[in-house]
């Protein structure tokens with residue numbers, strides 16, 4: 001094992017600490033905010049099924065690959081890729097994979113922070129009892145008043161970025177590692193309470209059917225790409241976040257077991273969120289495909305009508321903010337680790353620089369919901385006809401950059417790296433499980449990603465029609 005190499009940034013105190021941090025990174029807005037609304041936009045069951053398949057055959061193997069590369073390199077993704085490429089006699093251009101990840105991290109965090117800002121503001125809105133007794137219309141008005149006001153969005157975005165920078169500056173072990181231990185179980189409990197409420201909402205069955213009954217008529221090639229992109233996004237894969245966390249993982253810990261555990265918890269949170277939200281959507285005659293505002297327009301209805309709703313509502317949004325917080329720190333950790341390694345900065349200055357850049361890019365998203373809501377840069381393409389700058393940023397990062405990053409990680413881990421190195425680093429022997437992993441990462445993952453890309457671009461349909469004409 002590469003245990004002779006040590007990370008200059010320190011190490012997790014134990015395997016459990018890594019599991020908590022990685023779960024903290026994986027579980028976030030992606031599960032509770034994004035999963036329900038993209039499921040709603042893409043027709044429900046069939047989309048969920050494709051997403052689950054992607055988690056199993058692409059997500060888990062790639063997570064193992066990323067943790068493995070990180071632990072072997074023990075540096076920021078950029079330097080890890082450079083070191084490992086040299087060690088395995090591969091091209092030094094592999095370091096660009098690290099750079100692409102850093103850029104994806106900035107772009108994702110730029111909008112992630114704005115949405116986390118919405119959640120922050122909802123802590124106070126629910127806590128003050130603002131939603132008590134309100135109908136769906138009233139709840140919706142409150143939401144559109146928030147997103148329509150750029151100054152308010154900017155203030156919350158700024159606050160969330162400052163929170164992120166403070167924790168990142170503290171370093172690997174102080175900071176959120178401790179908090180996640182308490183928050184994650186509480187989040188589960190609260191989601192169960194919400195599902196319990198949804199159960200009594202009168203439309204529980206309809207909600208579950210929407211979520212779990214696949215109707216393949218309803219899913220498009222683009223929907224499949226979104227499901228795959230979301231598998232990467234929700235597990236924090238394809239940009240080096242899990243790689244950099246892997247670089248702080250103690251030598252002996254089992255990479256396979258931790259990756260499976262983290263993926264299972266992440267999936268459970270997303271499904272629970274869906275089970276809480278869709279029954280409320282149907283019980284109130286709302287539109288499942290109503291977009292990024294979905295949870296902010298549905299859950300407050302429930303909080304406004306349940307006993308102690310103001311308390312539960314506040315608690316829910318506090319937990320959501322923490323879930324987002326523990327994800328946001330992993331989004332800039334690759335950049336911060338690199339600034340410390342190569343520019344000799346302290347973690348404090350590195351966090352400030354990375355934070356300010358992200359904050360600035362975040363203005364694109366702040367404005368997308370109000371002053372620039374009619375700016376449709378790529379309206380020439382049918383699928384982007386209604387896409388604001390925020391939608392484009394989200395699409396570019398989650399559906400293109402992360403899967404491409406994942407594809408390259410798979411190629412490096414299973415084709416450039418020698419079998420001996422990966423057997424050694426994964427530490428699960430050379431029998432059954434290792435060959436399964438290697439087969440998935442060598443063949444299944446890259447082929448699946450490439451097919452989904454080609455299908456989304458329309459090349460596969462073009463080939464099929466061409467073939468049909470031939471025969």
Ligand code: PFF
Pocket residue numbers: 025026027028029030031108232233234235236237239240241242327328330331
């Ligand atoms: N996995 C996070 C979520 O689901 O909210 C988002 C995320 C974090 C994506 C870190 C990518 C990443 F590198």
